[in-house]
Amino acid sequence: MSDRSAFQEEMTKGFWKENPVFVQLLGLCPALAVTNSAINGLAMGGAVLFVLTGSSFLVSLLRNMIPKQVRITTFIVIIATFVTVVDFTLQAMAPTVHKELGAFIALIVVNCIILGRQEAFASRNPVRLAVSDALGMSIGFTFALFLLGSIREILGSGSWMGIELFGAGFEPWVIMILPPGGFLTLGVLLMLFAHWKKRQAAQAARLRKEAA
């Protein structure tokens, strides 16, 4: 595999094949909590993108200098630093977004996608691949949150990205923007993903049989 295609491979796997939310089922707490509107999903995704890419870059760069025994602690210190930087920056630059996301910004520290990628990937791979892996994973995460947020906002508030979609006759399905709506939406999406995967596997098996 050439260098270039390895870079692309690491990047695209996070979006679909190993999507952090729909396939790996990681980072579900923010995925459920902040996705009551599409814009919140995007903002949370953006914050995770910054933290994950920054941490993966640093961890990969320092991977030969960090002793094994204290690696997790060091990763967490790096991640927590990035998260606090995001927290302050958002509070200064976009106070309304910061108000909406509230405590969930600080909770990115314990988002398992981030520590998971450091342990499973960044600490064992060169910087280029680590960054592409981080970008792919965070784009996949953002996509998942955006999708969840869009569905919940359209059904629960009758709007999308803050734009009213339906006339006055639309009765918002309020439960969709409350916590149960998050679980319902995620459950349906997971079911779809599992269904697609099963069909793909069946198709591949059939093709193999025909070829034989």
Add this chain to the structure above:
Amino acid sequence: MDSVKHAGPVRLIATLGLAGLFSGVVLVTVYLATLPIIQRNQAEALEAAIYRVLPGAVSRKAFAVRGDQLEEISDSAAMQVSEGVVYGAYDEAGNLVGFAIPAEGPGFQDTIRLIYGYDPRTKQITGMEVLESRETPGLGDKIMKDEEFLSNFKSLSVEPEVVVVKPGTKSQENEVDAISGATISSNAVVSIINRANQRYLEVLNRATGGTPGEGSGRGQSHE
């Protein structure tokens, strides 16, 4: 990686120490860089809210409530203390329009911070705005945006105290229509206001009998 695998305690301590040190330096830098902007944002939000809850006001002064006295303080001093500060607002002629009272208390999910305008001459609340809350999106957060609910607080009588009633049944000057589906948040707002009223109104009413901001030439209230 061999040297790393068999790292001695000194190496471990040094690694974590360095990581902590760098992290600390970065955090302090970012904190110091963003602090003035964050404070300016908050001050601007408060400033805008004061004029919105007291229609007709064009200037304002900060006062600290000490015992039963009003004492004029500087804006920077008002930023430092979180409790016991009210803002006197004045119209173009320098007459007192009313007081903006910041208050906070428990909501359905987290502390609600709000500010409301009070006119001591009519003994009425002139407007209310929620500065910060984490109420349920779509239900409780209507206390921030719902025009109908907010209009309850325009010329709302505070005597004997503010009372929440079922949605659509407001008939008295001191009643507030609750938001349907968000009774707890509606109650929370009103009880925050009632508590702040107990704390401040007596002082404010007495102060306007005299002249708040005495000696500064501005802000005297003539009736």
